[in-house]
Amino acid sequence: MSTPALVLSGLEKSFAGVRAIRNLSFTVPKGRATALIGPNGAGKTTVFNLVSGVYGVDGGSIHVNGTDVTRLPSRRRIRAGVARSFQNIRLMPHLSVLENLLVGQHVRASSLAALLTPYRIIPNHRWKREARAALEESGLGQYADETVGALPYGVRKRIDLVRATLAGADVLMLDEPAAGLNPSETNALRDHLNALAARGLTLLIVEHDMHFVDSICENVVVLNFGEKIAEGRLSDVRKDPKVREAYIGTDEE
Numbered sequence: 238m239s240t241p242a243l244v245l246s247g248l249e250k251s252f253a254g255v256r257a258i259r260n261l262s263f264t265v266p267k268g269r270a271t272a273l274i275g276p277n278g279a280g281k282t283t284v285f286n287l288v289s290g291v292y293g294v295d296g297g298s299i300h301v302n303g304t305d306v307t308r309l310p311s312r313r314r315i316r317a318g319v320a321r322s323f324q325n326i327r328l329m330p331h332l333s334v335l336e337n338l339l340v341g342q343h344v345r346a347s348s349l350a351a352l353l354t355p356y357r358i359i360p361n362h363r364w365k366r367e368a369r370a371a372l373e374e375s376g377l378g379q380y381a382d383e384t385v386g387a388l389p390y391g392v393r394k395r396i397d398l399v400r401a402t403l404a405g406a407d408v409l410m411l412d413e414p415a416a417g418l419n420p421s422e423t424n425a426l427r428d429h430l431n432a433l434a435a436r437g438l439t440l441l442i443v444e445h446d447m448h449f450v451d452s453i454c455e456n457v458v459v460l461n462f463g464e465k466i467a468e469g470r471l472s473d474v475r476k477d478p479k480v481r482e483a484y485i486g487t488d489e490e
């Protein structure tokens with residue numbers, strides 16, 4: 238069996254004495270999409286913050302592609318292949334799509350000289366070719382020279398995904414990717430994510446839209462009060478009495 242993309246073992250995190258994450262362990266296999274679900278305040282965002290290195294852990298370990306990243310700062314985790322896409326898209330609205338992708342690729346620069354590469358004066362720089370190719374492959378080629386701020390939300394969301402993959406991500410954490418999308422944008426995003434997973438990208442998704450989860454994720458991890466209460470296929474976990482009880486009184490399924 239290949240090394241899992243992400244292994245969380247016995248994670249612990251408290252805020253002012255409140256245990257937000259409790260002895261949490263789960264494994265995300267390579268090239269698959271896994272959903273992290275649970276009612277409000279269950280600890281999903283905290284898991285993303287622990288994996289990306291925004292918060293340090295109080296206990297336990299995090300391995301990415303077999304490497305222990307538990308004590309690494311955020312930037313070294315990005316180099317290890319973990320990236321995060323936020324609910325609020327972090328693209329620069331005044332730049333073109335291509336320029337946004339090129340800015341993202343600077344994360345890959347291994348030296349100051351590479352970081353300062355004046356890509357604007359090298360018309361066919363390798364990064365530019367790769368960025369155009371990635372846009373074409375995602376069916377977004379026609380937007381390459383458009384200003385990001387003028388594009389529809391669903392398109393920006395998908396450009397944000399292309400940016401993350403070009404920056405070298407092979408484990409991508411997505412925070413409510415379908416929020417705010419209309420049905421046709423949601424379908425385009427679903428197809429895009431399934432294509433990325435088919436190419437070997439690993440996805441960890443926090444999402445409240447269970448139809449969307451069902452169309453992408455083979456495996457679902459359910460959190461409640463920071464603890465894993467169930468794991469498995471969505472059709473199985475939603476029948477689990479512990480899961481049903483956790484959602485009672487919420488307006489979610």
Ligand SMILES: Nc1ncnc2c1ncn2[C@@H]1O[C@H](COP(=O)(O)OP(=O)(O)OP(=O)(O)O)[C@@H](O)[C@H]1O
Nearest residue numbers: 252253255257275276277278279280281282283284
């Ligand atoms: N920086 C922080 N300081 C104090 N408490 C925090 C902090 N971050 C998270 N928490 C607490 O940790 C618990 C888990 O919060 P978290 O935001 O991870 O849940 P969530 O599952 O992402 O919720 P939601 O679905 O509402 O976004 C909550 O009780 C929250 O108040």
